[in-house]
Amino acid sequence: MTDRNQQLFDRAAQVIPGGVNSPVRAFRAVGGTPRFVQRAQGAYFWDANGQKYIDYIGSWGPMILGHGHPAVLEAVQKAALDGFSFGAPTEREIELAEEILKHVPSMEMVRLVSSGTEAGMSALRLARGATGRSKIIKFEGCYHGHADALLVKAGSGLATFGNPTSAGVPPEVVQHTLVLEYNNVEQLEEAFKLHGKELACVMIEPIAGNMNFVRASVPFMKRCRELCTEHGALFVFDEVMTGFRVALGSAQSVYAQLIPGFQPDLTVLGKVIGGGMPLAAFGGPREIMRQLAPTGPVYQAGTLSGNPVATACGLATLREIAKPGFWDALSSKTQSLVDGLKGAAAKAGVPFAADCQGGMFGFFLLPELPQNYAKVMTSDSPKFNKLFHGLLDRGVYIAPALYEAGFVSAAHSEADIAATVQAASEVFATL
Ligand code: KE4
DSSP: OOOHHHHHHHHHHHHSGGGSSSGGGGOTTTOSOOOOEEEEEBTEEEETTOOEEEESSGGGTTOTTOBTOHHHHHHHHHHHHHOSOOSSOOHHHHHHHHHHHHHOTTOSEEEEESOHHHHHHHHHHHHHHHHTOOEEEEETTOOOOSOGGGOEEOOSSSSSOOEESSTTOOGGGSTTEEEEOTTOHHHHHHHHHHHGGGEEEEEEOSEEGGGSSEEOOHHHHHHHHHHHHHHTOEEEEEETTTTTTTOTTHHHHHHHHHSTTOOOSEEEEOGGGGBTBSOEEEEEOHHHHTTBTTTSSBOOOOTTTTOHHHHHHHHHHHHHHTSTTHHHHHHHHHHHHHHHHHHHHHHHTOOOEEEEETTEEEEESSSSOOSSHHHHTTSOHHHHHHHHHHHHHTTEEOOSSTTOOEEOOTTOOHHHHHHHHHHHHHHHTTO
16 A cells, blocks of 8 residues: 655755754654544544544643643634734733633733744743843753753753754854753853853753653752852742643642742743643743833744634633633543552563553653653663554554653643553563
8 A cells, every 4th residue: 555654754954954854754763654644523533544543642741731722713713813923012922821811820921922042042041131140050961942042962061061962053153051951950050150140040950852752850949949049049940741730720730739838939830831822931930020021121023923723723722721620520430540650660571660640641661760860861762663653553653752752631631641651561472
């Protein structure tokens, strides 16, 4: 049978670099042919051959309700009839802003933008503008979008600043970016001792979904907060992935239960708040956010910022996930998936560690959960690739890279979870 996925991939590669508009989609890490999605509905999508998959990527997080939720679809269709884009303010941007602020009390104001990268880049500029400082700390294994200053890998040794992870990023652009080891308190202490008063911010993924699933330890998170406060640096939570995905109050509400009174200074959001349409945001206290143009000196702008169709999609999504019982149902479904996979791996004698929070999960073919990037990368990637393809052949679609998280939606049924665990147990037996 002609493989329409391969035909499309070959054709795409003629006109789009790598045949994809975002690198991870090309299956380079796992090999094989990317599945070209024809349509999606609920917890499933169908590829160009008409093959059905249980979808655990959900557009890398946004599709928390599943694909094509009726209330969201209706909101988008209605909004589209009223106009696609105006470049002028609308009431719905206020409604979406108010809905976001209602659930994230650390934010008093929010600016809507069109991608997580744009939100992270803008939050970084705001932190530097608000503090008048240039240096920043990020952590190895955390991804904050592809703004130049954030495409940095750990320099050799602590005191040196990061080196670009990408061609085209001049060294001088990343000379102020210090990359530390995630969950390493002593490195953090040392960095603040050396540079504390020059630091504009510390930027972190509170649960690092770009290392698959690594939680910031409570002592580490506490110390980040204390040192930022002590030295006048802003603590920036990149919740593009975890925001409204791990809890209604995002990851910061999870840490606030573990660390009394905990709050970041700025928060970056994306994915779920757009419900699958291009929409992201960043926000924080009024006195910081007011530094943004047009009320302050930090410039930031966007043609499609607060787009009327995207805000309709995001607002309808947030209203659904705020309904009573949503999070108990989603969390227990995600937990039963993780417990089922652990049981299947144990039965097959495969080293397997997994964790989850709300609708986000991750697993490692390792005996225990890794605490940092170096440990994550000790995973057996050939074995992961075999697992990936074994699941794919059985109609289960997980992230095509061992350092990416997985996502469960409200549309995933217990039967989907059971079918996934059954597929995994068959594949574990072959590893
Ligand atoms: P976008 O520019 O892709 O909307 O957001 C960038 C971003 C920022 N911060 C975090 C924590 C993120 O996870 C992301 C984007 N996540 C990736 C998945 N690891 C998106 C998928 C892709 O790059 O194709």
